[in-house]
Amino acid sequence: MAAVARAAQPPLWTRSFIAGTFLNFFIAGNYFMLMVIMTAYALNVYQAPPAAAAFCASAFIVGTLVSRFLCAPLMEKFGRVPVLVVACVCEVVFSVLYLVHEPLLALIGGRLLHGFAYGTASTTVATVMTSLIPSQRKGEGIGYFMLSVTLGSAIGPFVGIFLSNNFGYDWVFVVASVLVALAVPASLLLKPAKGSAVKGRPAKARAEEAAAADAASGARTGAPAEERREEAMATQLEAAADDPCGAGAAATKPAAMSAPVPEDGSDTARVPSTHLEEKVTEKLEHSPLSRFVEAGVLPIALVCGLLFFGYSSLLTFLTPYADQIGLSRAASVFFVAYALAMFVTRPFTGRAFDRVGPHPVMVPAFVAFVVGMALVAEASNDFILLGAAMLLGFGVGTVQSCGLAMAVRVTSDARLSVGNATFYMLLDVGVGIGPILLGLVVPLIGYSALYLAMAAVGALALVLFMIVARTEKGTRTA
Structure with a gap:
């Protein structure tokens, strides 16, 4: 029976899935390779003040954050794959420009633009990939896809530091440029999910995406329109039962619930997955921010962003802390152990997420993060610090990939680009403001x-x- 069930599952490792996963590795490796050496490059080559040198690194994050707001409208106007191809080409151009050794202000400007290109490419490829992954295998597929970032975060810093110490910064820029150049042909191999490609005409594109939303987004794949209509009615009755006086029923009912389900079966009346999402959706539905922010994604994105705020303390202060306590040797391989734990656990946690839902998978991941940080604080030898790295790799990796799976499975394909941008935007905010606040x-x-x-x-x-x-509807806890 198990073999029959596996055979009945839709394929995951398609040409587009493999190409998109490699593409994500290429751009992530470029990002981490340059990020880890950029402050030292500005200090040593430009003799820049420490604050300006640090901004050469963080300017990239600023550009990435700006892109999260704008790439969804860009995808709606020009199409997902065209935007991805252009973003990858821009990444190559900005990587090559580091070899020109432009003035410091131009370097900072280049970092801003490079960050914008990276943010656009990473958000767009995530949007394409999450629309391609079959709904029954969202957790597993996103887990495998996010391994590309894990490999980039392990290989990129190692190669960047090795090349800069032994061959000079120009070799770092050459290798980073070659690596990200491989993303361009990979982007040309991507084929979006049927009906999800944006054609550059928003009205037509929205109509196409609405008709394909059931198949592409996986919210309720294959459910007849009548069943969805009954589900929406049941949710409304449940909300009414929570308000016995009926005073707030009309005022608080979200539009996604009250809107009729189209007869063509298109998924334009998606029922929010949690009561909290219903409230957030109601607040933002008619706001100008709705064009840039997917309300239903905000709750889980805020949670993951908070965890990444804590994770930023490792990126910023682990090296000086390890020097202070005499564990520099362990700190040099800390992120290798961290990435190894991510690489080993993500496929298993992704499959478990699909089978049992988020709670049994993500709660242990949060606990692992708490214990890992406590071990870092009390580390007295190499084994404790590396054990903490593995716990943190499991915790951060699982929360990121399963959090993204939670986000995309409550987002229709027509809003998938906005949903991905919202999720990554909150992660960027967490990582971006962490060093500033924690530095104080x-x-x-x-x-x-x-x-x-x-x-x-x-x-x-x-x-x-x-x-x-x-209160997530449909989540299995056993």
């Missing part, structure tokens, strides 16, 4: 206390996750 705190409390505080942030994220996900 470290002189006051020290590194060890900082990592204990980040363990508390992880515990807070777990509490918020339980609030966000407790």
Whole structure:
């Protein structure tokens, strides 16, 4: 029976899935290879002040964050694959321009534009890939897809540091340019899910996407229109039961519930998956922000963004902390152990997510993050620090991939680009503001206390996750 069930599953490893996964590795490897050496490059080559040198690195994140707001309208206007191809070409151009050794202000401007290109490429390829992955295999497929980032985060920094220390910065720029150049042919191999390609005419594109939303987004694949109509009615009755006086029923009912389900079966009246999502959707539905932000994704994106705020403390302060406590040797391979744990656990957690839902998978991941941060704070030898790296790799990797799976499975294909942009935007905010805020705190409390505080942030994220996900409809907990 198990063999029959596996045979009945739709294919995952298609040409487009493989091409998109490799593409994501190419752009992630380029990003991490350059990010890890950029501050030192500005200090050593330009003799830039420390603050300006640090901004050469962080300017990239600023450009990425801006792209999250704009790439969804760009995809709607020009199409997903055309936007992806142009973004990959721009990444190649900006990577090559580092070899020109332009003035410092031009370097910062180039970093901003490179970040915009990377943010557009990463959001667009995620949108294409999440629309391609069969609904029954969302968790598994996204888990495999996100392994490309894991490999990039492990190989990129290692290659960047090795080349800069042994051959000079120009070799880093050459290798980074060649690596990201491979993303261009990979982007040309991508074929979007049928009916999901945006043609450059928004009205026509929205009509096409609405007709294909059931098949592409996986919200309720194959459900007849009558069943969806009954589901929407049942949800409305449930909401009415929660408000026995009926005073707020008309005022608080989201438009997604009250709108009729089209007779053609298109998924334009998606029922929100949680009561919290219903409330957020109601607030933002008629706001100008709705063009750039997918309301239903905000709750889980905020939770994941909070966890990535804690994760930013590792990126920023692990090296000086390890030097202080005499564990520099372990710190040099910390992110290798971190990435290895991600690589090993993500496929299993993705499949488990598809079978049992988010709670049994993500709760242990949040706990692993809390314990990992506590071990970093109290590390006294190499084994403790590397054990913490593996716990954190499991925790961060699982929360990121399963959080994205939660986000995309409640987003119709017509809004998938906005949903992906919203999710990654909140992760960027967490990683971007972390170094700034935590940099103000470290002189006051020290590194060890900082990592204990980040363990508390992880515990807070777990509490918020339980609030966000407790009412998710259709989630199996056994």
